[in-house]
Amino acid sequence: MTEAIRGVKTWRGMTVDELVSGMRGCAFGAGRLAKAVDIYEEMLNEGATKFIAIAGALVPAGMRELIAEMVRARYVDVIITTGANLVHDIIEALGAHHYKLLHSVVDDPELRTQSIDRIYDVVVHDDAFARLEEFIRSVLENLSHDSSRSRSRNHDHSYTIREMLEAIGRHLSDPNSILKSAVDSHVPVFCPAIADSMIGLHTSIYKQMESTFHVDAFDDMKELIDIFCDAECTGALILGGGVPKNFLLQTALVAPEREDGREGFDFAIQITTDTPENGSLSGATLEEAKSWGKIGRDAKAVTVYCDVTIALPVIVAAVQTRVR
Amino acid sequence: MTEAIRGVKTWRGMTVDELVSGMRGCAFGAGRLAKAVDIYEEMLNEGATKFIAIAGALVPAGMRELIAEMVRARYVDVIITTGANLVHDIIEALGAHHYKLLHSVVDDPELRTQSIDRIYDVVVHDDAFARLEEFIRSVLENLSHDSSRSRSRNHDHSYTIREMLEAIGRHLSDPNSILKSAVDSHVPVFCPAIADSMIGLHTSIYKQMESTFHVDAFDDMKELIDIFCDAECTGALILGGGVPKNFLLQTALVAPEREDGREGFDFAIQITTDTPENGSLSGATLEEAKSWGKIGRDAKAVTVYCDVTIALPVIVAAVQTRVR
């Protein structure tokens, strides 16, 4: 099953959608990118429930406003993320900033003496994390004394991770915040490895003082699985690998087969620079996910091997032009 | 600061240690591998507390016995891992097996019809996961009714993730199990993203029935940080990236500077195929970690860009020959 290669052309003033559409006849990365846009378009037109997995330092790199807009426009319905992207999102919401390094020779021990923390070509000052700490503490204090959440018998306060993140989001006012946008748009945010972040560190410290505040490691999994099971049709947009990718895919594992025999995600787009050869889940193909039933055998699926900061804006700009 | 390249030589019957020592004068990967062994040797000789981060499907690939032996020999003192490696470790301990694919053409939807799940060139049958499910349930039932763990006021049972993993390990009898070896050797096992695994799925399902069983997402962080702070000298062995790498490194973030001005890990070895260019934490250099204070400015540190399944056995075999 083949089709003739048709070369891409470009012109002055060309739109992103025209370019991506012109890549349909190409192979390699260009062909995959075009296919990703076609799949995302169909995913939206079919009314699929869209799960996004977010790994990698996308907020420091400048993808925050774009992802927040995707949330508000309901290009995504459920978020699964690393804690780090939430940390960086909150930092920006609190008025601190990330900065791009403009020189190529970097002396990290020297940066340390200046209280500057590096993320590849981005830096952030320790002050930003001090603001985060203060903010998280105030939210947690608020949560610990929220009488509406107390357990009937013992007055302990128990939250799921998703509930805790929603509470944090409610305290933010920056409209460009991903977390704030998610709360406002009723898009649930899951972060199974929340302990693995500055939010986790500060929560851990707070809990050593306030022993009646509990966050269960497993209690929001049912909610996520129910969303998957209740959806007629599901789509996955996987940015990077790690825990968000695996947590998104495993959601499909326990869902029962649908009446028409479908199982797993109906649509899947993966954008990553990881490749399969080292055997990691991060680099695993979507084909491999079909052997597990995580992706449906007839699902429309494509992996775009590309830096997310390049491919994601291109895909969204093209899809926006096609879907209203 | 340079030294002349000295070419590696090989000979009949050469030991792994002789080969690695001969790579000391080389550059690129060979030089880094030799340096990793020198650092590991010094880490052991200095009595450093050694933290290992384990990501990637190392157990399916055949690294289980090796890591278990590293635990028993106290080549590692603290484990931080993905849930997946624990899942695969337990599966083997229960008598199920992983198999290597010997042909190169793979049809994943076809594998699905045979209930065979693929991990790159390894496969495992759904039956293995059925055994896991039964085992996890029996452990959880046991835990839920363990009166010694009940909270004083309300008779709920509350565990940290580390405690839950220790309890699981106590139910295993296979001496080659990483988790069993860790329990026997008093090596704590941390797994912040435990929800992101089959263990998490089955625990979630169990908890929907048994509401008095609680596992806090944050409560074992203090224990991990205390281990770091109490250690005179610390070493990191980072296999792959993801949550284990970040969780290991962030442990050093909240530790106070030591009396002699040291902060962060004193030794660090990273084995990975991820590179820094996509900006992810998984591919971040150990130099970058110095800007955060996660690795000490004068730490002995090296990244070996290599498949862990190749580099780890070579490193351990060489270190074993040098250190008794």
Add this chain to the structure above:
Amino acid sequence: MTEAIRGVKTWRGMTVDELVSGMRGCAFGAGRLAKAVDIYEEMLNEGATKFIAIAGALVPAGMRELIAEMVRARYVDVIITTGANLVHDIIEALGAHHYKLLHSVVDDPELRTQSIDRIYDVVVHDDAFARLEEFIRSVLENLSHDSSRSRSRNHDHSYTIREMLEAIGRHLSDPNSILKSAVDSHVPVFCPAIADSMIGLHTSIYKQMESTFHVDAFDDMKELIDIFCDAECTGALILGGGVPKNFLLQTALVAPEREDGREGFDFAIQITTDTPENGSLSGATLEEAKSWGKIGRDAKAVTVYCDVTIALPVIVAAVQTRVR
């Protein structure tokens, strides 16, 4: 030296140039892509002599028309390429085609029995190469009996590789051909490893019969170096690595320092998925090239870590919109 990260935004009907311009405030790949367009724009506005290095199977992937148009628009002034891209360009010019594989399970030995040759997700039939063989032979016969090229004393016919490629291009009529466009636009094509291609194979076979036809391995190097030396200002556009990248960069090695102290290329853009960690020239940074003097110390230079088939069309579409 830093600047605040400004997140990229997208909108309906957005042009490629608007998107790329919006990536200027981003880091990671997006920031590098935006910088590449800014550098290419300046390179064109400054009237730099632009050298392009082409590696990777760009023609099979669908980049042929784009590169041919870049040649005709004089976005490039000198081409250095692998033989393979010329082979695939000629095949298309002769009316044969490349096809994209649309299924994911591939059985290569089975393809062999069908005379189908695979290049990742592209296939081409053996018939295409039979056409190439016939064409190359007819061109070589023509060249061997071209009296205008006979050496004075002995009637042997001697060509440089560049001359041989020009002669081949003269026999093509397809306006979308890169080689034909180069001949028509007086853009010289260099291919130092021409022997390493089907053109090389057929020439080698032809030469065993026709001993008076000579192609010198070194004789066009002076011409390339002279172009570099004669240019006031030079730019490099490096697609992939290998011989084209190295041959392009080494051209700058023997050029004398300019009167104002400049040496090496003044502008350089590299698009590649190779990273530096394995020590290869293909993955070497442009910073490294500065230590050799291949790239000027104050050159404007950027590496975009990206599949060329994605980044190149984006860059060209954006530059076309800016530069007339």
Add this chain to the structure above:
Amino acid sequence: MTEAIRGVKTWRGMTVDELVSGMRGCAFGAGRLAKAVDIYEEMLNEGATKFIAIAGALVPAGMRELIAEMVRARYVDVIITTGANLVHDIIEALGAHHYKLLHSVVDDPELRTQSIDRIYDVVVHDDAFARLEEFIRSVLENLSHDSSRSRSRNHDHSYTIREMLEAIGRHLSDPNSILKSAVDSHVPVFCPAIADSMIGLHTSIYKQMESTFHVDAFDDMKELIDIFCDAECTGALILGGGVPKNFLLQTALVAPEREDGREGFDFAIQITTDTPENGSLSGATLEEAKSWGKIGRDAKAVTVYCDVTIALPVIVAAVQTRVR
């Protein structure tokens, strides 16, 4: 077709061969490494004619003595290489050296002012290249006036690239030189892209003065193809990608099918960090090569995704222990 995973074990004083043999039951990189050694062992025991392709800066990294010894021991029978590895081999033979950088912060423009050229973590001084220039010129002068090589009719001196390299090797006396070892062991050295190297630059400059010295770009291809066709059984050892890999594989393209129906290489080992996803020949799988007939459909073939400087010494040390 599967076999149960058997975990690798290590012990004090273990030999390289014991380690690699213990990896036979592993998957991922470890399993591939073990398979590579098994294939190389069989290749040697079967008396295959062994072609090696050498790309990447292996000599600067410290692989020179190892490869030279492989040549002398006839672990390889034919060499196809980049020009760069020959350049660095000759530099060492002339008494100049490569040095390993021991600090991590590198300022390339600053290195330029010190006449120091960088290759990842290796540096070499401009003086080394000055010695090379002088040496190459003296060899070329010698060749130009070698009356035994003059063509009958016109007294021009014509060489193939292989002959030119043999002549250069004859002028070397360092027993650790790859080129000298090849000449002494009657192992032919092919370098189709010889122009793309310092040898090429200096030859080009020399030829502008001495017009009677000719090196044909294609004339040694017949010799290489004849070696392939005359061999009963053939093996490929491919280090890195680029021109050497492609030139090695294309040699099999024009060879007729053997009497027993075999075509292409009978054995093939590829060691590389390039992966297939960008569509380049460098990253192409050996399976893909089967669709072309470059590798036999029943060939024993494996790709080890690993830094060559790690995998090659391991493989050779293991094979040396098995094969006498």
